[in-house]
Amino acid sequence: MSPTAALVKAALNSNFGWTVVRHRLFVQKRDRWMVPIIALAVIGAVPTLVLYVRLLSAAFDMMQSLGQEKALLTLAVLAGQFIILVFGLFYLIATFYFSTDLEYLLSLPLKPSQIMLSKFAVVLINEYLTMAPFILPILIVYGIKKHKAPGYWLLMPLTYLLLPVIPLAAAGLAVVGMMRLVNIGRKKDLLIVLGSLVLLAAAFFLQFGLSRASGTSGPDAQKIIALISSPDGLVQSVGRRFPPAIWATRLLDYGLFTGTGIAGFALFAGLSVLLFGGLMVGAQRLFFGGLVGLSERSGGSGRRAKAGAKIRVSSGRHPVRAIFLREVRLMNRTPIFLLNGVLGAIMVPVFFALMPMSAKPGDDASDIMRLITSVKPLTAILAMTLFMVICATLSGVASSSFSREGRKFWVSKVIPVDYRQQVLAKLLHSMGIALLGIGSASAALMIRFHLDAGKWLPCLALALPLCTFVTSLNLAIDLARPLLDWISPQKAMKQNLNVLIAMLLDLGFLFLYGLAFVTLGKSGLSVAAIIGIFFALSLGLATLAYFWLLQFALRRYPSIEG
Amino acid sequence: MIEIDHVSKSYNKGAVRAVDDLTLTVHPGEIFGFLGPNGAGKTTTIKLIVGILKADGGTIRISGLDIRTAALRCKAMTAYVPDEPEIYERLKGIEYLNFIGDVYGVSGVDRRERIGHWLEAFELSRAVADPIQTYSHGMRQKIILTAALMINPRVLVLDEPMVGLDPRSSHFLKEAMRQHCDGGGTLFFSTHIMEVAERLCDRIGIIHKGRLAACGTLAELRDQAKDKASLENIFLELTGS
Numbered sequence: 001m002s003p004t005a006a007l008v009k010a011a012l013n014s015n016f017g018w019t020v021v022r023h024r025l026f027v028q029k030r031d032r033w034m035v036p037i038i039a040l041a042v043i044g045a046v047p048t049l050v051l052y053v054r055l056l057s058a059a060f061d062m063m064q065s066l067g068q069e070k071a072l073l074t075l076a077v078l079a080g081q082f083i084i085l086v087f088g089l090f091y092l093i094a095t096f097y098f099s100t101d102l103e104y105l106l107s108l109p110l111k112p113s114q115i116m117l118s119k120f121a122v123v124l125i126n127e128y129l130t131m132a133p134f135i136l137p138i139l140i141v142y143g144i145k146k147h148k149a150p151g152y153w154l155l156m157p158l159t160y161l162l163l164p165v166i167p168l169a170a171a172g173l174a175v176v177g178m179m180r181l182v183n184i185g186r187k188k189d190l191l192i193v194l195g196s197l198v199l200l201a202a203a204f205f206l207q208f209g210l211s212r213a214s215g216t217s218g219p220d221a222q223k224i225i226a227l228i229s230s231p232d233g234l235v236q237s238v239g240r241r242f243p244p245a246i247w248a249t250r251l252l253d254y255g256l257f258t259g260t261g262i263a264g265f266a267l268f269a270g271l272s273v274l275l276f277g278g279l280m281v282g283a284q285r286l287f288f289g290g291l292v293g294l295s296e297r298s299g300g301s302g303r304r305a306k307a308g309a310k311i312r313v314s315s316g317r318h319p320v321r322a323i324f325l326r327e328v329r330l331m332n333r334t335p336i337f338l339l340n341g342v343l344g345a346i347m348v349p350v351f352f353a354l355m356p357m358s359a360k361p362g363d364d365a366s367d368i369m370r371l372i373t374s375v376k377p378l379t380a381i382l383a384m385t386l387f388m389v390i391c392a393t394l395s396g397v398a399s400s401s402f403s404r405e406g407r408k409f410w411v412s413k414v415i416p417v418d419y420r421q422q423v424l425a426k427l428l429h430s431m432g433i434a435l436l437g438i439g440s441a442s443a444a445l446m447i448r449f450h451l452d453a454g455k456w457l458p459c460l461a462l463a464l465p466l467c468t469f470v471t472s473l474n475l476a477i478d479l480a481r482p483l484l485d486w487i488s489p490q491k492a493m494k495q496n497l498n499v500l501i502a503m504l505l506d507l508g509f510l511f512l513y514g515l516a517f518v519t520l521g522k523s524g525l526s527v528a529a530i531i532g533i534f535f536a537l538s539l540g541l542a543t544l545a546y547f548w549l550l551q552f553a554l555r556r557y558p559s560i561e562g
Numbered sequence: 563m564i565e566i567d568h569v570s571k572s573y574n575k576g577a578v579r580a581v582d583d584l585t586l587t588v589h590p591g592e593i594f595g596f597l598g599p600n601g602a603g604k605t606t607t608i609k610l611i612v613g614i615l616k617a618d619g620g621t622i623r624i625s626g627l628d629i630r631t632a633a634l635r636c637k638a639m640t641a642y643v644p645d646e647p648e649i650y651e652r653l654k655g656i657e658y659l660n661f662i663g664d665v666y667g668v669s670g671v672d673r674r675e676r677i678g679h680w681l682e683a684f685e686l687s688r689a690v691a692d693p694i695q696t697y698s699h700g701m702r703q704k705i706i707l708t709a710a711l712m713i714n715p716r717v718l719v720l721d722e723p724m725v726g727l728d729p730r731s732s733h734f735l736k737e738a739m740r741q742h743c744d745g746g747g748t749l750f751f752s753t754h755i756m757e758v759a760e761r762l763c764d765r766i767g768i769i770h771k772g773r774l775a776a777c778g779t780l781a782e783l784r785d786q787a788k789d790k791a792s793l794e795n796i797f798l799e800l801t802g803s
Contacts, residue, residue, distance in 0.1 A: 027574060311656050311677070311678075311681075311687075311690055311691065312656060312660075313656070313659075313660065313663075313670065313673050313674045313677060314660040314663070314664065314670070314673075315663075315669065315670025315671075315673065316664065316667070316669065316670060317660075317664040318664075319664060319665045321664075322660075322661050322664035322665055323665070325661075326650065326653070326661055329650075329652060329653055329657065330650060330652050330653070333652035333653075333693075334652055407646075407648045408648050408649060408650055410614050410644060410648070411649065411650075413612075413613055413614045414612050414613060414614065414637060414640070414642050415637065415662070415665045415666070416634050416635075416637035416638035416665065416666060417634075417665050418634060558613070558616055558633075559616055561614065561615050561616070
């Protein structure tokens with residue numbers, strides 16, 4: 001086996017832990033309870049998938065009646081590539097620069113491009129898995145509804161495989177360049193966070209800047225007629241923001257036996273190869289520069305504090321405060337945790353607020369918001385409460401709280417602090433981040449959609465106990481099976497199965513909560529009464545969940561053998 | 563005092579017995595050296611004593627208290643130094659020491675005095691304000707040792723504490739270990755360095771395949787062995803190496 005193939009194989013095995021999973025399931029015979037749980041989660045996702053497929057089918061019919069069904073493919077490719085471009089950034093930074101195996105890899109006789117390739121393969125495969133539930137149904141629904149020939153079904157996997165390469169390679173190039181630039185001086189972590197935000201903002205504004213420039217919005221009747229009078233009108237209009245989406249659409253729809261299809265393939269595959277090649281060349285020149293600097297000791301003898309310098313010794317903090325402070329410091333000083341956790345909670349509402357801004361007044365996005373905030377007060381309160389709770393809790397801070405400790409978990413086991421107090425400190429920290437999310441969501445709703453205090457206060461009253469309940473639940477999920485053995489901090493958060501399980505359960509719970517809210521709304525009770533009932537219910541649930549979590553901590557902590 | 567009474571621990575659903583019916587007692591004022599080949603069960607035993615692992619059977623008592631029923635009180639009088647210095651890299655040295663001081667309830671006056679003393683001894687005074695991620699392996703080991711000694715516990719449990727230490731720090735640590743026991747404390751430590759065990763320990767236990775192969779003073783171990791030349795020879799004979 002060639003060194004490159006061996007390295008890629010080892011990286012994939014290390015990341016996905018196939019050997020460890022096999023060993024745990026079949027040799028140690030541990031974690032077998034996870035098999036039915038995962039199967040249950042998959043079965044639980046089936047109704048959502050069915051609903052999604054029905055929506056796609058309806059969208060196809062609607063677009064087909066206008067002769068614009070091909071735009072569904074363009075939208076699928078565009079959405080997939082944009083998601084990868086934005087969310088792949090942090091993932092690439094974590095995998096390229098913060099994996100703990102990098103120092104070891106540096107000592108091996110490997111080229112930078114070989115190391116980069118192995119890391120890229122890990123990210124790529126993860127992206128295939130992430131995209132699958134969103135993109136594959138679109139491609140399959142399109143193929144079935146359009147009665148496509150076997151050629152389509154052969155080209156579909158090829159297109160799917162090529163799909164993440166362009167955005168990931170482009171993001172990779174930006175990350176490699178940024179890391180080389182910021183890897184100077186002592187404030188590397190701060191520069192990495194700032195640099196990541198700049199890249200993210202650039203990707204975001206490029207997207208919406210192009211979207212505005214393309215002039216797709218606006219209720220101009222002539223434009224709409226022109227758009228639908230050409231078979232590719234909507235495809236062209238949507239894809240103008242990102243031409244590879246048009247090329248992929250042509251490749252899929254026309255096949256490889258037509259000039260248009262071959263041209264689409266040549267352009268789509270060509271750009272993928274070009275960007276990937278560019279990344280490898282960039283890696284060869286810049287990767288080690290960005291990496292070697294990171295592993296250098298920034299506190300050399302010349303830079304260390306002067307002898308006799310005053311050392312700040314604290315005296316007698318309460319253990320809960322001490323652990324809370326530890327949680328805050330570890331999260332804020334680990335760029336990947338900070339970007340995914342704290343900034344994730346703050347930025348999601350900001351993006352949401354910015355999204356309708358890109359379109360002109362009177363378009364769909366503005367209409368939806370107007371509908372939510374003005375038509376039915378109860379629906380508006382429910383929608384805004386759920387928005388606040390989602391922004392506050394879906395960052396994965398609570399559902400990775402124990403996993404983030406990693407191999408340092410032994411400290412939590414040996415310190416003489418009641419496990420309940422340790423969990424309380426973690427709950428307070430997670431709630432602190434949740435409050436940031438609620439604050440950011442409130443600001444987005446107030447500034448962008450003119451949410452007034454009269455509506456905000458009931459939303460807040462409902463969101464706070466709901467967040468406490470969801471956060472307690474998420475902490476319990478991570479406590480049940482913390483992922484303590486990781487080499488990349490990304491694995492402790494975004495690649496952590498606990499975060500995914502928690503997200504699915506949270507969404508399921510919020511769906512049921514919303515359903516109950518709407519059902520009670522139809523009973524004829526006043527708005528104030530319904531809010532009162534749900535406030536009391538949420539408070540009760542939060543209290544129960546909190547006390548249950550403390551009891552669970554007492555049982556679970558001793559048996560975690562990190 | 564540490565009392566280990568018929569303690570067992572296995573992995574892989576009983577397929578691997580890491581510690582097998584282990585019984586031993588370490589008395590106050592005693593330095594107990596725990597020796598054994600790689601994979602013999604030293605680290606597992608130590609992790610069982612400090613509560614990181616849960617025993618399958620048997621009892622462990624610290625100063626007469628069962629670690630299962632009085633876990634917090636046992637932990638409050640025990641300090642542990644692991645074989646791998648895995649600690650919070652994103653904290654500064656002084657932040658880690660303050661964290662440990664806070665959770666063990668060390669007063670401000672004691673903390674200042676002991677931290678100053680041990681930082682000086684381990685030559686960490688300049689580095690303590692820097693993030694731990696900038697420390698070498700030995701420096702990380704020394705900051706964990708400083709934290710353990712700052713607590714001034716009744717029971718010290720050290721897993722291969724000399725690994726990675728420079729000769730000066732090693733010397734100070736050995737002095738600290740002796741002082742700790744002269745003051746009535748209990749010390750349980752594992753090592754692979756026979757000379758250290760020979761010179762420092764009041765009693766030595768040799769573990770092999772999870773079972774206690776021998777236990778006693780150096781003189782007692784010599785009596786049990788055919789080749790009495792050195793502890794190394796005794797070790798090799800008892801462990802069948």
